[in-house]
Amino acid sequence: MKLEKSDLKDNVTIEISGSKSISNRLLILSHLFENTIMIENLSNSQDTQLLQEALSSDAEIIDIHHAGTAMRFLTSYFALQEGRITVLTGSERMKERPIGSLVDALRHLGADITYVEKEGFPPLKIIGKRLDKSSVSIPANISSQFISSLLLVGSKLENGLEIDLEGKITSRPYLEMTLKILRSIGIGTQWEGQIIKIFPNIQSEKNSQIIKCITESDWSSASYYYSLAAIGRKSINLKSFRPYSLQGDSDLKEIYWNFFGVNTISQGSESKISLLPESSFIFPEKIYLNMNDCPDIAQTLCVTATALQIPFEITGLETLKVKETDRLVALKNELFKIGCISEITDDSIFSLKFFEPNSQISIETYNDHRMAMSFAPFCLIKELTIENKDVVEKSYPQFWEDLEKVLEKN
Ligand SMILES: O=C(O)C1=C[C@@H](OP(=O)(O)O)[C@@H](O)[C@H](O)C1
Ligand SMILES: C=C(OP(=O)(O)O)C(=O)O
Numbered sequence: 001m002k003l004e005k006s007d008l009k010d011n012v013t014i015e016i017s018g019s020k021s022i023s024n025r026l027l028i029l030s031h032l033f034e035n036t037i038m039i040e041n042l043s044n045s046q047d048t049q050l051l052q053e054a055l056s057s058d059a060e061i062i063d064i065h066h067a068g069t070a071m072r073f074l075t076s077y078f079a080l081q082e083g084r085i086t087v088l089t090g091s092e093r094m095k096e097r098p099i100g101s102l103v104d105a106l107r108h109l110g111a112d113i114t115y116v117e118k119e120g121f122p123p124l125k126i127i128g129k130r131l132d133k134s135s136v137s138i139p140a141n142i143s144s145q146f147i148s149s150l151l152l153v154g155s156k157l158e159n160g161l162e163i164d165l166e167g168k169i170t171s172r173p174y175l176e177m178t179l180k181i182l183r184s185i186g187i188g189t190q191w192e193g194q195i196i197k198i199f200p201n202i203q204s205e206k207n208s209q210i211i212k213c214i215t216e217s218d219w220s221s222a223s224y225y226y227s228l229a230a231i232g233r234k235s236i237n238l239k240s241f242r243p244y245s246l247q248g249d250s251d252l253k254e255i256y257w258n259f260f261g262v263n264t265i266s267q268g269s270e271s272k273i274s275l276l277p278e279s280s281f282i283f284p285e286k287i288y289l290n291m292n293d294c295p296d297i298a299q300t301l302c303v304t305a306t307a308l309q310i311p312f313e314i315t316g317l318e319t320l321k322v323k324e325t326d327r328l329v330a331l332k333n334e335l336f337k338i339g340c341i342s343e344i345t346d347d348s349i350f351s352l353k354f355f356e357p358n359s360q361i362s363i364e365t366y367n368d369h370r371m372a373m374s375f376a377p378f379c380l381i382k383e384l385t386i387e388n389k390d391v392v393e394k395s396y397p398q399f400w401e402d403l404e405k406v407l408e409k410n
Pocket of ligand 2: 068296
């Protein structure tokens with residue numbers, strides 16, 4: 001995708017579809033509770049579509065491609081489907097993304113899961129059965145998706161589920177999101193220190209009422225507009241967002257206000273927000289930020305900071321190595337192409353120096369939707385090409401059309 005050097009139009013309104021994370025949780029719950037949940041504004045991401053197809057399919061082999069959350073959530077879901085045999089597989093990258101801690105926890109609860117290829121990684125052969133135990137411990141520092149996966153099925157176990165979180169807890173807001181969603185459909189939860197309890201579902205199937213859930217739009221996708229507003233210094237409006245969000249990535253409001261002077265104004269009744277950059281804002285000398293609560297917007301922030309030449313030191317990024325690609329390595333390589341020499345460790349990235357980039361910039365995307373979308377706003381500074389534009393389908397299929405609406409070629 002060639003992006004000519006452009007200006008930002010002022011005051012355009014964009015509508016992004018529902019949060020991928022919320023949609024995926026609601027879909028799993030809706031199938032566990034026999035379609036008693038009516039979902040509005042479901043995510044139109046490929047990941048959510050793949051999950052939906054997997055949940056409605058009775059095939060033995062389920063291929064979930066690149067969809068990590070779906071892979072992790074379906075592992076617990078299929079482990080509970082008594083008598084059903086499922087081989088859960090995915091893309092080559094999915095076969096490199098760890099799942100061992102989740103499998104260990106499910107096996108401890110009584111699940112029958114075996115590795116088809118490499119120990120600790122997909123594909124998995126899952127023979128569904130009744131799980132008879134109700135407490136388990138799991139490392140909390142690899143992926144919060146493992147824990148959310150267990151939490152989602154917890155109330156279906158006869159005695160509920162108690163999870164002991166071992167060590168540091170990563171991506172914490174995603175766990176809070178799972179618990180809030182469970183409570184919104186009437187399931188009891190409790191979280192104290194390192195222990196989370198999910199109470200068994202006591203509602204009789206006959207008395208179950210249809211619950212309507214409206215999915216708020218996707219804050220991770222909103223990040224690309226925050227970046228555009230910060231670099232282009234013009235306003236953008238986003239529909240279907242609420243000021244108090246279930247999504248940890250709504251930290252964008254504070255991050256982009258504190259470091260880039262982009263104010264988020266809520267237009268109440270229409271659940272619309274306006275991103276308004278302050279013209280007299282004085283940029284900080286350096287950005288120091290721990291992004292463990294919001295790992296999916298780390299790439300966006302690094303590109304915004306590079307475009308504005310603000311040095312940065314971002315920590316808390318240990319999960320980035322095992323996402324769609326090793327995002328720390330990918331960031332370091334591609335930031336160099338837009339004029340930033342950076343250094344990475346196992347859990348951080350920091351800028352060392354900015355320089356005038358080449359005129360021919362071609363950004364590699366490493367099969368990672370967020371590499372494509374986070375680098376796109378740099379076209380406000382220089383013309384650039386984003387390789388393999390279709391990667392955006394994973395979370396935001398209409399990204400390029402929406403981007404065109406806010407850009408004006410110059
Ligand atoms: O539960 C979720 O919906 C997610 C949790 C996070 O993963 P980790 O917990 O692996 O960081 C996040 O990066 C992912 O995009 C979505
Ligand atoms: C990490 C992501 O997704 P997943 O883990 O579900 O593949 C993402 O969308 O950035």
